[in-house]
Amino acid sequence: MFNDIGPLELVTLIVLAVLVFGPDKLPKVIQDVTRTIRKIRDFSESAKQDIRQELGPEFKDFEFEDLNPKTFIRKQLDNDDLGLKEIRNGFDLKKEMNEVADAVHGRDSDSSSAPSPSSSPGSSGGRVNMVKKPEGRVADDRPPFDMDAT
Secondary structure (H helix, E strand, C coil): CCCCCCHHHHHHHHHHHHHHHCCCCHHHHHHHHHHHHHHHHHHHHHHHHHHHHHHCHHHCCCCHHHHCHHHHHHHHHHCHHHCHHHHHHHCCHHHHHHHHHHHHHCCCHHHHCCCCCCCCCCCCCCCCCCCCCCCCCCCCCCCCCCHHHC
16 A cells, blocks of 8 residues: 555654644554554455355456456456467468458459469459569559549
8 A cells, every 4th residue: 555655754754643643642543543444444345245245156256356457458368268379370361361352252262372364454344353463564564544533
């Protein structure tokens, strides 16, 4: 609770308490404060026990600290039961994109690795070829030019 209070700050608080309450009333004030803190802790623990009882046996290992989003996410990511590593290692983005492109074009997934020679942009019927073209451009292969757009 007071983890970040240094020794100088603690001495300052003690001196301030002695000056405010006086040396004869200070022990009574300390007893009242500790009694109040103990009652609050007991009330908090009984409320936690009531909530655990109401939740039932499925939540017997429920921790209220898990309600903190940072703690919850950290605990879930450290858990190996989720299989996140297997999912991450088994996911091939290029393969998935090729399968999606094949599904959009209505092709079989077997023929996705090599485009057919008869599939040119003009003969595809308005379809877009998502297979990567070779880097070098042919001299006759010019980008489309629209006279109305210029």
